[in-house]
Structures are given as structure tokens and as C-alpha cells.
Amino acid sequence: MTRTTPTTPAYRRLSVEERRGQLLEAALQLFAHRAPEEVSLDDVAEAAGVSRPLVYRYFPGGKQQLYEAALRSAAEELTLCFAEAQTGPLTLRLTRALDRYLAFVDGHDAGFSALLQGGSVVETSRTTATVDGIRRAAAEQILVHLAVERPGPRLRMMVRTWITAVEAASLIWLDEGKQPPVAELRDWLVDHFIALLTATAATDPQTAAAARAALALEAAEGPAGVLARRVIPVVETAAHLL
Amino acid sequence: MTRTTPTTPAYRRLSVEERRGQLLEAALQLFAHRAPEEVSLDDVAEAAGVSRPLVYRYFPGGKQQLYEAALRSAAEELTLCFAEAQTGPLTLRLTRALDRYLAFVDGHDAGFSALLQGGSVVETSRTTATVDGIRRAAAEQILVHLAVERPGPRLRMMVRTWITAVEAASLIWLDEGKQPPVAELRDWLVDHFIALLTATAATDPQTAAAARAALALEAAEGPAGVLARRVIPVVETAAHLL
Numbered sequence: 001m002t003r004t005t006p007t008t009p010a011y012r013r014l015s016v017e018e019r020r021g022q023l024l025e026a027a028l029q030l031f032a033h034r035a036p037e038e039v040s041l042d043d044v045a046e047a048a049g050v051s052r053p054l055v056y057r058y059f060p061g062g063k064q065q066l067y068e069a070a071l072r073s074a075a076e077e078l079t080l081c082f083a084e085a086q087t088g089p090l091t092l093r094l095t096r097a098l099d100r101y102l103a104f105v106d107g108h109d110a111g112f113s114a115l116l117q118g119g120s121v122v123e124t125s126r127t128t129a130t131v132d133g134i135r136r137a138a139a140e141q142i143l144v145h146l147a148v149e150r151p152g153p154r155l156r157m158m159v160r161t162w163i164t165a166v167e168a169a170s171l172i173w174l175d176e177g178k179q180p181p182v183a184e185l186r187d188w189l190v191d192h193f194i195a196l197l198t199a200t201a202a203t204d205p206q207t208a209a210a211a212r213a214a215l216a217l218e219a220a221e222g223p224a225g226v227l228a229r230r231v232i233p234v235v236e237t238a239a240h241l242l
Numbered sequence: 243m244t245r246t247t248p249t250t251p252a253y254r255r256l257s258v259e260e261r262r263g264q265l266l267e268a269a270l271q272l273f274a275h276r277a278p279e280e281v282s283l284d285d286v287a288e289a290a291g292v293s294r295p296l297v298y299r300y301f302p303g304g305k306q307q308l309y310e311a312a313l314r315s316a317a318e319e320l321t322l323c324f325a326e327a328q329t330g331p332l333t334l335r336l337t338r339a340l341d342r343y344l345a346f347v348d349g350h351d352a353g354f355s356a357l358l359q360g361g362s363v364v365e366t367s368r369t370t371a372t373v374d375g376i377r378r379a380a381a382e383q384i385l386v387h388l389a390v391e392r393p394g395p396r397l398r399m400m401v402r403t404w405i406t407a408v409e410a411a412s413l414i415w416l417d418e419g420k421q422p423p424v425a426e427l428r429d430w431l432v433d434h435f436i437a438l439l440t441a442t443a444a445t446d447p448q449t450a451a452a453a454r455a456a457l458a459l460e461a462a463e464g465p466a467g468v469l470a471r472r473v474i475p476v477v478e479t480a481a482h483l484l
Binding site: 117118128161162165167168172173176179184187188191195198199200202208212216219220225229230231235241 | 359360365373396399402411437438440442443445454461466470471472473479484
């Protein structure tokens with residue numbers, strides 16, 4: 001028979017890595033749902049169930065160091081959102097990646113807004129570089145899916161601009177109390193991508209080739225087909241332009 | 243006969259407002275072409291031909307105060323870029339506004355990048371609010387030109403997203419040594435607007451009404467007509483979607 005009573009949790013000494021991970025997890029949770037200004041080291045210590053000096057032992061740089069570590073961890077998670085097999089229609093791949101990205105935004109709402117809106121006390125050239133790294137990784141992934149070997153400046157600008165649009169729309173979505181429903185936002189962002197790809201194809205031969213190849217893989221019942229059929233009634237009033 | 247020699251400029255005491263304006267102008271010039279980190283109060287004093295203590299008398303908050311004053315002044319100038327008569331095709335109004343905006347970006351290159359890329363030492367909630375004020379003013383102007391009385395959330399999100407895309411494209415343009423030529427960038431941003439308006443019209447009745455009204459004013463030889471004729475060869479390979 002054991003003498004430990006069920007109300008006393010078994011005490012186990014955590015390894016350095018485990019303790020670090022536990023503190024980071026507590027910090028991530030706090031920074032996800034509050035502006036960094038509203039998170040103190042005491043909050044992190046309390047959430048992890050440890051003393052403030054212990055937090056300092058693992059993160060001598062205090063809140064700034066914890067914030068940057070949490071941000072790097074979130075950046076890794078976010079970068080994984082874009083990983084997607086190179087099969088099937090492009091719009092379905094984008095839809096799946098956006099579902100993961102928007103779930104991340106939903107789960108890190110206050111932290112996401114604070115990070116991207118700028119002017120935060122914890123913002124440094126390092127945090128800016130981490131965010132830029134995420135954008136670059138996302139752009140690279142999309143170029144891989146567009147199956148373009150040496151993307152020229154116009155195609156790269158198009159992809160990077162769309163990524164900024166996704167960020168901006170996510171911030172507006174958070175700001176408006178997560179309206180419209182996330183699936184509507186996602187579909188609109190996919191439509192935005194198709195529209196921008198098509199408009200850029202009008203003046204850039206490389207984008208035109210990528211757009212034709214992508215459209216060939218689309219299904220009539222998929223996002224590109226639905227968009228095409230819905231756009232026709234809007235543009236057919238503008239027959240004088242042709 | 244006057245005793246003043248031509249090499250000694252006539253000394254005239256500047257009024258408080260004139261002196262303030264002169265210092266601000268010097269600061270604006272410096273902050274336009276260098277990152278704020280690379281501008282010192284001594285630089286401002288030297289550029290204005292005054293002593294450092296005099297700069298402090300007018301701007302006791304030092305560099306931060308000068309930067310914020312310069313930013314507000316630049317914000318006023320930038321906001322004027324969007325003022326445009328409500329006549330003629332929408333794409334021509336956009337073209338003219340973008341020409342002014344991109345000339346501003348060209349003339350304030352380093353300062354524009356430093357301000358928008360974040361992580362700067364002079365970035366505060368006040369500078370962020372000033373930049374957001376510019377974005378809001380630009381969005382309001384575009385909604386005025388779309389002649390929509392009570393713009394709904396989708397149309398507002400579309401306009402705000404496009405404004406972010408313009409900013410992002412401007413930063414990329416500066417980053418790539420002001421390539422492509424500014425007229426190409428401007429035309430692409432107009433195409434982007436038409437594409438986004440059309441794609442958003444596909445799912446939002448209010449945007450559809452605004453898009454139809456805007457397209458009705460477009461000329462065949464204008465940007466919308468050129469884009470429409472160029473897009474056809476790209477999308478006609480996707481007839482299976484209709």
C-alpha cells in the first residue's frame with residue numbers, strides 16, 4: 001500500500017529541458033491571449049506553478065527573452081501550417097493551409113494582433129526578423145506550389161503582397177470580433193489569390209504560364225469554378241470594355 | 243550706399259513659428275532618407291544651421307518629439323495624395339492618387355521603409371496611431387469614390403486589404419532598388435484593385451453593385467478594358483470551369 005494520498009500530486013524533479021519547456025508553454029499561453037504589456041514574469045511563474053526566481057534562472061533576460069522564445073516557438077508552429085502536399089487543385093491546397101493558419105490566428109488572437117500591429121514594448125529587430133522569416137517561408141511554399149523554378153520579380157511581388165493581404169485580413173477579422181465566420185474569410189482569401197494571380201498573369205508571361213497550369217488542375221465545382229461562374233454576371237455588364 | 247558686404251547674408255530673426263517650421267523641415271529631410279537610428283539631434287542642428295540647444299528649446303522631447311512631429315507633417319502630406327475629384331473612370335482616379343502616393347514613397351524612401359518595417363527605436367503607440375490614421379483616411383477616400391453610402395464589412399475589408407497590399411508592394415519596390423519602373427508598379431496596383439473588386443463582388447451584393455457602377459464608367463482603352471482583354475487568353479484555357 002502506498003502512503004501518498006491522492007490529493008498530494010507526486011513530486012517529480014523536471015529535467016532542465018522539461019522545465020524550460022514547461023515555462024515556455026506557460027509563457028506561450030499568456031502571450032497568445034494578452035498583449036505583451038499585460039503579461040508579467042509573476043504571471044508566468046504563477047501559471048507554471050513555480051517561483052519568480054526560478055523563471056529568471058531559466059530566462060535571465062526576463063520577459064523580453066521569454067517573449068522572444070515564445071515567438072520563435074509560435075513561428076515554428078505557424079511555418080508548419082504552410083506544409084502541404086503538391087497534389088490536387090491549387091485552391092484546395094491553399095484552402096487547407098489557410099484553415100490551419102486561421103486556426104492559429106484564432107488560438108493566438110491577442111498575441112497575434114499585438115505582434116503585427118507594431119509599437120509594442122517587446123518589439124525589436126529580432127522579433128521583426130522572426131515575423132519576416134515566417135512571411136518568407138510562406139512565400140517560398142506558395143512558389144513551390146505554383147511549380148515555378150525561378151520565380152521572377154513580378155510573381156514574387158504578387159505572392160508576397162497576397163501574404164500581407166492575408167495578415168491584414170486576419171487582423172481586421174480579429175478586430176471585428178472574428179466576423180465573418182472563418183470559412184467565409186478563408187474562401188474570400190482564396191478568391192483574392194485567384195483574382196490576383198489572374199490579374200498579374202495579364203502582364204507577366206511567367207505568371208500567365210503558372211496561372212494556366214494552376215487553372216488546368218481546378219475542378220468546375222471547386223473554388224476557381226465557383227468564382228468564375230459568379231464573376232460572369234458582374235463583368236457581363238461591362239461588355240463595352242472588350 | 244549700404245555698408246553690408248554681399249558675402250554676409252542679411253540676418254533676420256525668425257519668428258517662433260518660422261524657426262519651428264525650419265527645424266521640422268530639416269528633420270523631415272533627414273528622416274526621409276535615413277533610418278531614425280541614423281539621425282542625431284546634432285544632424286538636425288547642423289542641417290538647420292543652428293545650435294543643438296536651440297533645437298532642444300523648440301523640441302524639449304529631443305529626437306523622439308522631432309520624429310513624431312515630422313511624421314505628423316508627412317502624414318498630412320500623404321493624406322492629401324488621396325484627394326481626388328469624383329469624376330471620370332475610377333481607375334483614372336486611382337492612377338492619379340497612386341502616382342502621388344508613389345512619388346511620396348520615392349521621396350521618403352529610407353524613412354518610409356523604417357517606419358513601416360517595425361522594430362524601430364522611435365516606434366511608439368503614437369507613431370503607430372499616426373500610420374493607422376493615414377490608412378483609415380485612404381480607405382475612407384476610396385469608399386467615397388466607390389460611391390457607397392453605408393459600406394458593409396466585406397467592402398471595407400476589401401478596401402483596407404488593398405491598401406495594405408499597396409504598402410507592401412511599395413516596400414518591396416524600395417527593397418528591390420525601385421524596380422520595376424514606377425508606372426508599371428502603379429498599373430499593377432490598379433489591376434490588383436480591379437481584380438479584387440471583381441472577386442469580392444462575386445460573393446457580396448453591395449460590392450457587386452459598386453463594381454457594376456464603376457465598370458460602367460470605364461473606357462475600353464482605359465486600365466479596366468486593357469486588363470479585361472489581356473485576361474481573356476489566360477482564362478479561356480479554363481473553359482472546363484464554366
